[in-house]
Amino acid sequence: xxxxxxxxxxxxxVSTEKKATRDGFGAGLLEVGKKYSNSxxxxxxxxxxxxxxxxxxxxxxxxxxxxxxxxxxxxVAAGMATAGMIPFTGTFANFSTGRVYDQVRQSIAYSxxxxxxxxxxxxxxxxxxxxxxxxxxxxxxxxxLPGMTVINPCDYNQTKAATLAIAExxxxxxxxxxxxxxxxxxxxxxxFVIGKAWQLSEGSDVTxxxxxxxVWTAVEAARELESQGIRVELINIHTIKPLDEEAIIRSxxxxxxxxxxxxxxxxxxLGESVAQLLTTKLPSPQEFVAVDDSFGESGKPDxxxxxxxxxxxxxxxxxxxxxxxx
Amino acid sequence: MADIAQLQQIASQVRRDIIRQTHFxxxxxxxxxxxxxxxxxxxxxxxxxxxxxxxxxxxxxxLFFLSNGHISPAWYSVLARSxxxxxxxxxxxxxxxxRLQGHPATHEGLxxxxxxxxxxxxxxxxxxxxxxxxxxxxxxxxxxxxTGDGELQEGQIWEAALFAAHHKVDNLIATVxxxxxxxxxxxxxxxxLGDLDAKWRAFxxxxxxxxxxxxxxxxxxxxxAKKRTGQGKPLMILMKTDMGFGVDFMAGTHVWHGKATNxxxxxxxxxxLEETLGDYPYSGSDL
Numbered sequence: 208x209x210x211x212x213x214x215x216x217x218x219x220x221v222s223t224e225k226k227a228t229r230d231g232f233g234a235g236l237l238e239v240g241k242k243y244s245n246s247x248x249x250x251x252x253x254x255x256x257x258x259x260x261x262x263x264x265x266x267x268x269x270x271x272x273x274x275x276x277x278x279x280x281x282x283v284a285a286g287m288a289t290a291g292m293i294p295f296t297g298t299f300a301n302f303s304t305g306r307v308y309d310q311v312r313q314s315i316a317y318s319x320x321x322x323x324x325x326x327x328x329x330x331x332x333x334x335x336x337x338x339x340x341x342x343x344x345x346x347x348x349x350x351x352l353p354g355m356t357v358i359n360p361c362d363y364n365q366t367k368a369a370t371l372a373i374a375e376x377x378x379x380x381x382x383x384x385x386x387x388x389x390x391x392x393x394x395x396x397x398x399f400v401i402g403k404a405w406q407l408s409e410g411s412d413v414t415x416x417x418x419x420x421x422v423w424t425a426v427e428a429a430r431e432l433e434s435q436g437i438r439v440e441l442i443n444i445h446t447i448k449p450l451d452e453e454a455i456i457r458s459x460x461x462x463x464x465x466x467x468x469x470x471x472x473x474x475x476x477l478g479e480s481v482a483q484l485l486t487t488k489l490p491s492p493q494e495f496v497a498v499d500d501s502f503g504e505s506g507k508p509d510x511x512x513x514x515x516x517x518x519x520x521x522x523x524x525x526x527x528x529x530x531x532x533x
Numbered sequence: 534m535a536d537i538a539q540l541q542q543i544a545s546q547v548r549r550d551i552i553r554q555t556h557f558x559x560x561x562x563x564x565x566x567x568x569x570x571x572x573x574x575x576x577x578x579x580x581x582x583x584x585x586x587x588x589x590x591x592x593x594x595x596l597f598f599l600s601n602g603h604i605s606p607a608w609y610s611v612l613a614r615s616x617x618x619x620x621x622x623x624x625x626x627x628x629x630x631x632r633l634q635g636h637p638a639t640h641e642g643l644x645x646x647x648x649x650x651x652x653x654x655x656x657x658x659x660x661x662x663x664x665x666x667x668x669x670x671x672x673x674x675x676x677x678x679x680t681g682d683g684e685l686q687e688g689q690i691w692e693a694a695l696f697a698a699h700h701k702v703d704n705l706i707a708t709v710x711x712x713x714x715x716x717x718x719x720x721x722x723x724x725x726l727g728d729l730d731a732k733w734r735a736f737x738x739x740x741x742x743x744x745x746x747x748x749x750x751x752x753x754x755x756x757x758a759k760k761r762t763g764q765g766k767p768l769m770i771l772m773k774t775d776m777g778f779g780v781d782f783m784a785g786t787h788v789w790h791g792k793a794t795n796x797x798x799x800x801x802x803x804x805x806l807e808e809t810l811g812d813y814p815y816s817g818s819d820l
Contacts, residue, residue: 282657282693314659
């Protein structure tokens, strides 16, 4: 039957509207609340920013305001999980990781607690607030914790689906999403499977592995490359950990080179995980579209993506470079 | 009311277990463990309404969380002596491939432990979460947390203090091991805690005090404390103890916070503590 399946193609990837991934989380969380009576939500004074007000309004008894006390919030969530609850914590990515790393490490990860750490405003697309809030190291911190699942969805629909998927999953999860309105293109009815990559196009010249907001940027870059005769295999790695090694190896075996794209420091992110995989199993040329070991700064999301080398031309250039290294 | 003499006999054996575990491991924290022995013995053999079979979710039973995880030798001893795991397993304390890690953990599946502790300041928050879950589940049992006093220097403790009062977590009884000592010396010299009674009251908690090395007082105050739950406020018990209580040369000093006794000191200590329930065997040692 496989032969009858239509090959994934960029032609089928369309976006007619922009919505923020955090709105996808808010919508997903509401669904989680309806589906799981043992689900809980906690927020550290950012209910509106995280779009958790829908859950709060519908399930006031299962919503807990933590105030600006993220360390305590993580501990309380761990205690709730001990009793068989499914707690979802909400705050900015910066305050969900670096600020509370030891709490997440000891009370949640090491203790195998079923806590869902939901983190908004990740990366530089947070924009004007600047580097204090634009965490670019969070994927690295969280993927280093044994047993932690790390997911960075690409749009509203995928974030909503991922929110439901982590509720179903037993074990600690880190769900990373962002602030700005962003093209919606993930099929609404598509099943989201943790650790299973989404292939958007089939090609033989280069593999592009993209996560988070940069998946859409990669779609645009791939279209331009296709118009220049470069056949791109674009794969969305929404789950950084566990990594879909099979999908990556299968694709790079065919294309012979890879470009990783992420809104994260090049140290510790998706690209690093891919490099570790390929170095041990299939040594191949790789280029990194990622922040080059830097903090962010204030500005508009598009300006920042351009300044920090995360825009369409950067991906196009990285692809050409990596192909030349084959 | 429990037989005080019987509890004191158990406590004596627990103290022997603490000295032997730390001696055989050549490491660990005997000082605070000895100071909290009477309290932990009272908890597990009298106060807690707990199931002999360990279930992680702890539904319909009282729960205990140890936040100052370094006094694991005392906790392991009362857990073993109250039937959570074989007493013989105490001989594996801090050894390779043991479920009795230096600091308590769930990772190896040791029954009786619901969350890892050791990095300080986290257990009170966890206990609050468990207490809220009980409330949501319509479970009327209580949650108990023990913290150290030096541990109160952690900011998370005060985040938890605000949170518990705000959310009226009144099915929670926290206890501070108020021994006035920490690694670098007396707490008043390292980082003064000031008026703890006033501080906790100012944070909206009900506060009681007790002598944690007087079994009779511990039973009485803990019984009174139970009756003060369910009134809209979390409850804090400031428990005065002596670090090293029960062994003369270890009492009242921070020196034995994180230091094991040598052979001669071990013999000296064990001579002061009656063997009441039988020492667990330790291969290759006559102690």
